[in-house]
Amino acid sequence: MRAKLQSGSKLRARIREGTDGLATGLAILSTVLVVAPLIAIFVYLIYKGASSLNLAFFTKLPKPEGEIGGGMANAIVGSGVLLALASLIGVPIGIGGGIFLAEFGRGTKLANAVRFTADVLNGVPSIVMGMAVYGLIVTPRMPFSAISGGVALGIMMIPTVTRTTEEMLLMVPHSVREAALALGVPNWRSVLSITVKTASPGIITGCMLAFARVAGETAPLIFTAFGNSNWSVALNQPISALPLEIYRYAISPYDDQHRQAWAAALVLVVLIVAAVSLVRYVAGRGVLKGAS
């Protein structure tokens, strides 16, 4: 009886170990599958693009169609200008909206309407966003311009920033808010200095997600920023951007431009990673020992 029980429990132990191993294996497989596409993209970009990267790529303007050489200095700077404009529009409005949803408008009809609008806005195809901004802002008096491109990208950032800000604020424990109120701190001050500050790592992550997403957008720029093969950082003039150049070069008939498109794609990805890492590093520097 005893022996039988033991052999039974041995079998069961083996089944349990087997299940455990299977689950661990599946988890590892999933991890690999998550990371693999990113690594594959990176490796392929380096393989295709690294050979065309040289000093000229970062310092020179594009050559006319068909000529070898030249660079994308204007597109790199143009992307920077467009993203700065977009962040100036998308981050404050987005965070403000998130604060309203989580702190001041909770449960009101207006808040529900804002939340619904943000979700719908998030689902609007980027090409539609480009057309809408084209229709609203681009006029004969103010033609294709950096501003209209920045507005299109900025509007695309808003819903992501708003919804993550709201989620992160709602995660701040009620006890922390009460602590501030019980000290005689006015509600608005408590929201800005305590709740938002406590949630700031998550809010920054949300902004970075939105930033990285619009950094690679091409479609909303076609009818707004338009692209420019000359130097221009003027906000009321057409401006170049890396995604636009990638698109233009990738469909051109010349091999040299194909290679440059790959190089530009590599630079775009590296710059996004660098910008996100930099912000995280700067934002994380003030964190104290033991702070959650």
Added chain:
Amino acid sequence: MGVGIEVSTLNAWYGANHTLQDINLNIPANHATALIGPSGCGKSTFVRCLNRMHETNPIARVTGTVRIGDLDIYADAKPVEIRRRVGMVFQRPNPFPTMSIYDNVAAGLKLNGYSNRRVLDEIVERSLKDSALWDEVKDDLRKKSGASLSGGQQQRLCIARALAVDPEVLLMDEPASALDPVSTSKIEDLIFQLKSQYTIVIVTHNMQQAARVAEKTGFFLNGRMVEFDSTHKIFTNPSDKRTEDYITGRFG
């Protein structure tokens, strides 16, 4: 210095729930007063009415008068002014997680626009000494987060934070119920020292704790105050049968 509290015909509601009914009570200045009673009897609601925290819940409502010193808190002042004069310590330690120990203590002053560095330094040191935490944290004031301390230290940090704004009354809502016995006895020692300077109202589930720290004790049951008397009388010779049943452990 602490001031007395006079409560008359205080009623409070959460939505349709009448959680406090006709409370009349005089809490003496510079003493510790304990409030005991089973869960849900209204004692936490009662202390939350003393600093107008009750009304931060949108479905909550209060009527009646509460005088703290010479101030009628529901008629003469704004909630933020009351809360600066009436400090509160909660059941679970709730330091600001992203702030250093120093900033946690200075928070009440800083967030109300006070910024004189030298004065702040002094107040932070005095408050941490008054809450018996100074020796344990004085080397990490700005380096460590308030959340990195142990539970008992966090609770004393919260007491220091409440003391830093120089209140007249200190409300403590089960301040030791989430702490181990050693930390609990530190908090009780602290209450003993603090009551010479502040009027202390402490809600507790622990009747021995009430007996140890408080001169006066009130017994709450189902939203009413059944009995309020000297702690000695409540625990040795209560006037009301229900008080006796509760303290002898027959219910609750």
